Amino acid sequence: MTSNEEWAERDAAVVWHGFTQMGSYTENAPIVVDHADGHEIFDSEGNRYLDAISSLWVNTFGHHVPELDDAIRAQLERGAHTTMLGNGNRVVVELSEALARVVPVDDPHFLYASDGSSAVEQAHKIAFQYWVNRGVRGRNTFLGFGGAYHGDTIGALSLGDGGFGTKLFDPLRFPVLRAPGFDDPGCFERAATMVAEHATELAALIVEPLVQGAAGMLLAPPEGIAMLAAACREHDVLLIHDEVATGFGRTGTLFASEQCARPDILCLGKGITGGYLPMSATVASGRVFDAFTGPDLGERTLYHGHSYSGNALAAAVALRHLELIESRDVLANVRERSAELGGLLDDRIRPRRSVADIRLCGLMGGVELAPRQDGLRWGRRVCAASVERGVLLRPLGDIVVLMPPLDVTSAELHQIVRVLDDALEEVAGP
Numbered sequence: 001m002t003s004n005e006e007w008a009e010r011d012a013a014v015v016w017h018g019f020t021q022m023g024s025y026t027e028n029a030p031i032v033v034d035h036a037d038g039h040e041i042f043d044s045e046g047n048r049y050l051d052a053i054s055s056l057w058v059n060t061f062g063h064h065v066p067e068l069d070d071a072i073r074a075q076l077e078r079g080a081h082t083t084m085l086g087n088g089n090r091v092v093v094e095l096s097e098a099l100a101r102v103v104p105v106d107d108p109h110f111l112y113a114s115d116g117s118s119a120v121e122q123a124h125k126i127a128f129q130y131w132v133n134r135g136v137r138g139r140n141t142f143l144g145f146g147g148a149y150h151g152d153t154i155g156a157l158s159l160g161d162g163g164f165g166t167k168l169f170d171p172l173r174f175p176v177l178r179a180p181g182f183d184d185p186g187c188f189e190r191a192a193t194m195v196a197e198h199a200t201e202l203a204a205l206i207v208e209p210l211v212q213g214a215a216g217m218l219l220a221p222p223e224g225i226a227m228l229a230a231a232c233r234e235h236d237v238l239l240i241h242d243e244v245a246t247g248f249g250r251t252g253t254l255f256a257s258e259q260c261a262r263p264d265i266l267c268l269g270k271g272i273t274g275g276y277l278p279m280s281a282t283v284a285s286g287r288v289f290d291a292f293t294g295p296d297l298g299e300r301t302l303y304h305g306h307s308y309s310g311n312a313l314a315a316a317v318a319l320r321h322l323e324l325i326e327s328r329d330v331l332a333n334v335r336e337r338s339a340e341l342g343g344l345l346d347d348r349i350r351p352r353r354s355v356a357d358i359r360l361c362g363l364m365g366g367v368e369l370a371p372r373q374d375g376l377r378w379g380r381r382v383c384a385a386s387v388e389r390g391v392l393l394r395p396l397g398d399i400v401v402l403m404p405p406l407d408v409t410s411a412e413l414h415q416i417v418r419v420l421d422d423a424l425e426e427v428a429g430p
């Protein structure tokens with residue numbers, strides 16, 4: 001049996017990990033997963049870790065879920081992938097019909113891709129071409145929020161607001177109009193005003209409804225998002241909701257938009273396959289879609305599409321996953337466990353001097369630490385101390401992210417909060 005440490009050495013020799021300084025990768029005690037089962041992941045020494053970040057927010061029902069495994073096996077018998085460019089596939093039709101019944105978009109049409117970033121790129125190009133196809137000139141600009149994160153590709157990076165060491169890419173970013181972040185309570189009114197002022201230049205406004213995830217779980221009141229939607233409607237600007245993080249039950253409803261406003265274009269990713277396979281989708285309303293119909297090979301066509309768009313294995317598992325969300329009544333669990341987690345955090349974590357704020361929406365949570373000076377790396381060290389105690393956490397700067405699976409149990413929430421409490425005590429003192 002090879003030790004975890006040896007696997008980490010082999011890993012570091014050939015694998016380049018995202019958002020990770022490879023020079024110190026092995027010093028930060030990485031877990032090289034041997035297998036994952038239920039809510040836990042296991043290393044090759046048999047150590048087990050509760051996956052409290054749902055494998056970077058994509059996982060919903062845990063790992064090695066029998067029904068989801070079966071869906072992939074069954075689809076394998078019918079072929080793993082066929083192209084969506086100019087042809088179709090039955091399982092993709094079935095998935096789209098099932099999604100069409102539940103997405104908060106009028107008369108929805110689905111353009112698939114493989115990552116959240118690509119779903120955002122597609123939304124960006126669709127919004128731009130929508131105005132071109134309608135013969136409206138000058139609608140080249142986008143409005144985004146401070147702190148927004150929409151992905152890593154250049155278009156998504158430009159719509160987003162930097163951070164995470166991406167400032168050096170600024171020369172590659174195209175300019176967008178920027179409202180303040182969700183940490184400024186006046187940001188929605190300001191954004192609504194900007195929509196009015198810049199309506200003739202704006203193709204679309206893009207926002208993460210209810211929760212700016214990567215910004216550190218910053219919360220928006222539903223009325224704030226509704227105000228944006230009203231401004232966009234009034235001034236005929238398209239509204240794009242990036243629900244890559246909030247979609248598929250995270251906030252207690254299937255989509256966060258259900259709690260605030262219906263967008264013209266919706267971006268889905270992360271939880272769409274329950275964390276099994278890379279898939280994302282850009283959902284366009286009938287009004288947007290109709291602007292693209294015209295003569296064969298004509299210029300109203302959307303000339304865009306990825307090789308693995310609408311992958312059949314991913315579609316099969318996404319379809320089964322959507323059925324499971326309904327049949328297991330997981331949204332009720334998200335709401336109940338969210339209330340419970342909020343109570344536990346208020347009791348055990350909020351009173352600590354080392355904690356500045358706690359934010360929670362459904363099962364998207366952030367514990368913001370208050371280090372006494374720069375350079376203490378509390379976020380990193382608190383998460384490392386939690387991993388040592390068997391709970392896998394990963395911070396965003398000095399914010400400890402809590403993203404348990406949607407069917408997390410009460411006992412698991414108690415374990416997560418107990419471990420976080422002990423880790424805070426060790427790193428930050430009482």
Ligand SMILES: *Cc1c(COP(=O)(O)O)cnc(C)c1O
Pocket residue numbers: 114115116117118120149150151152208213214242243244245246269270
């Ligand atoms: C993660 C994320 C993305 C990017 O998705 P990838 O699959 O990592 O490309 C985009 N928007 C939001 C809100 C996200 O949380």
